[in-house]
Amino acid sequence: MDEVTGKSVFGVEKLDNLTLGKVLPGSMGLFYGPSSTGKSSIGYHFIFEGVGSGQNTILITNEPAKGVIGKLSNFKQFKEQWVEEGFISLFPIQDLMGLVGVRFEEAGPSDLDLLFRVIMRSIEDLEVKRIVIDPGNPLVTLLERGNKVFFFQRLKEELVRRGISLVFIVDISTPLDDGISRVIAPYMFDYVLRFNREKDHSISMNTLTIEKWGGTNHPHNDYVLDISRDGVMMAPRIRRLEEG
Amino acid sequence: MAGKDLDPIKKALKEQGSQVFVRASGGSYIKAISGLVEDMCGKEGQRGILISTQWSANAISRRLAITKLPKNSLRVIDTVSLTMGSGLENNDVFRFLPTPASLESILMEVERVSKRGGSSFLIVDSLSYLIKYYSQGQLSEFFQYLLNRMLEDEMDVIIFDQMISDPSPISLELSSIMDRVIDLRGGKR
Numbered sequence: 001m002d003e004v005t006g007k008s009v010f011g012v013e014k015l016d017n018l019t020l021g022k023v024l025p026g027s028m029g030l031f032y033g034p035s036s037t038g039k040s041s042i043g044y045h046f047i048f049e050g051v052g053s054g055q056n057t058i059l060i061t062n063e064p065a066k067g068v069i070g071k072l073s074n075f076k077q078f079k080e081q082w083v084e085e086g087f088i089s090l091f092p093i094q095d096l097m098g099l100v101g102v103r104f105e106e107a108g109p110s111d112l113d114l115l116f117r118v119i120m121r122s123i124e125d126l127e128v129k130r131i132v133i134d135p136g137n138p139l140v141t142l143l144e145r146g147n148k149v150f151f152f153q154r155l156k157e158e159l160v161r162r163g164i165s166l167v168f169i170v171d172i173s174t175p176l177d178d179g180i181s182r183v184i185a186p187y188m189f190d191y192v193l194r195f196n197r198e199k200d201h202s203i204s205m206n207t208l209t210i211e212k213w214g215g216t217n218h219p220h221n222d223y224v225l226d227i228s229r230d231g232v233m234m235a236p237r238i239r240r241l242e243e244g
Numbered sequence: 245m246a247g248k249d250l251d252p253i254k255k256a257l258k259e260q261g262s263q264v265f266v267r268a269s270g271g272s273y274i275k276a277i278s279g280l281v282e283d284m285c286g287k288e289g290q291r292g293i294l295i296s297t298q299w300s301a302n303a304i305s306r307r308l309a310i311t312k313l314p315k316n317s318l319r320v321i322d323t324v325s326l327t328m329g330s331g332l333e334n335n336d337v338f339r340f341l342p343t344p345a346s347l348e349s350i351l352m353e354v355e356r357v358s359k360r361g362g363s364s365f366l367i368v369d370s371l372s373y374l375i376k377y378y379s380q381g382q383l384s385e386f387f388q389y390l391l392n393r394m395l396e397d398e399m400d401v402i403i404f405d406q407m408i409s410d411p412s413p414i415s416l417e418l419s420s421i422m423d424r425v426i427d428l429r430g431g432k433r
Contacts, residue, residue: 036264072271099406110300124358200346200348201343203345203346204347205346205348205349224348224351224352226347226348226356233352233355233359235348235352235355235389236348236351236385236389237348238346238347238348238382238385238389239385
């Protein structure tokens with residue numbers, strides 16, 4: 001449960017229970033893992049829960065609004081009127097770059113500062129309390145291009161100041177500890193969830209590992225995800241002995 | 245079902261959220277399960293879940309006389325029928341999982357059914373078949389979660405172990421952590 005509002009945080013019962021509702025305003029979380037492993041689904045529920053408790057939200061994506069609405073509509077909790085009435089604002093990253101005045105492919109370091117200001121201005125105007133950036137890969141590409149290693153620290157300061165919670169979702173196949181990115185690392189985030197796809201008895205299953213929570217290393221227990229129109233369900237991952 | 249066989253199980257289930265481990269074999273085993281389901285769903289009007297790891301949907305329907313039970317009183321998680329090549333689709337009573345199903349998929353189905361509310365018991369039929377596919381460590385983890393989870397919802401749990409020889413390590417482990425152990429094998433041992 002959210003310690004401030006008393007509402008659940010992610011709208012995924014087990015995850016909310018496991019994390020004891022320690023997602024506070026001003027927090028910044030990272031979901032990472034291969035594509036189609038459940039990151040976006042939990043990100044969407046994070047948005048739904050925000051709207052459900054009367055908060056305005058922003059979803060920054062890399063595809064047109066129509067496509068995103070289609071994906072949100074896969075869940076019965078979603079109401080299209082939330083978009084029409086402005087509870088969920090959809091911002092394709094390309095449109096944001098349009099506001100900056102450059103094409104994504106041509107953006108340079110100075111454009112990133114402008115982009116940051118555009119995002120902050122939108123947050124202020126819309127009185128947003130929850131943000132999901134999904135996928136964050138285009139932004140990471142931009143940051144790496146501009147060598148903006150302090151972007152997230154700056155973002156975090158703004159989130160804390162404004163009491164906004166943000167989830168940053170990245171499609172990535174390898175552990176972040178491998179140092180594959182100069183601009184994102186677990187230490188920058190308040191919590192880190194790793195998603196994966198595993199096979200057991202020839203059945204493919206999406207798994208979730210809580211790698212970090214609230215500044216501490218979580219026990220790293222794995223959970224299996226079941227995603228349906230009704231929402232996201234979790235059960236503990238039961239490993240074969242030889243898996244350790 | 246002979247009342248004298250069912251009595252000790254019913255007595256052990258007096259308190260809500262009881263966890264009972266039943267050792268049985270042959271006729272006593274079949275009678276105990278069918279009698280228990282008939283009693284809890286039919287006579288007492290309870291709703292529950294049956295995890296079936298050894299009887300197909302057709303066999304269960306016959307043995308438990310499912311058509312005679314009140315509607316929606318029993319949900320069966322069936323990990324057998326698909327393996328037999330039966331072309332069955334999920335319906336109001338049966339949820340079909342392939343064998344060997346991942347233990348997580350069984351847990352997920354239990355979660356899904358219990359989330360709908362109204363279920364007051366869970367029967368596992370049976371431990372002896374699960375042992376064929378999963379290690380002791382896996383089953384230990386599986387049951388630890390399942391028993392805790394059911395306790396949260398105050399659901400009764402009855403685990404059947406169809407024993408023909410000495411108890412397996414997981415059988416001993418479960419019998420040591422559950423509220424009651426009932427042995428229906430009589431003098432046949």
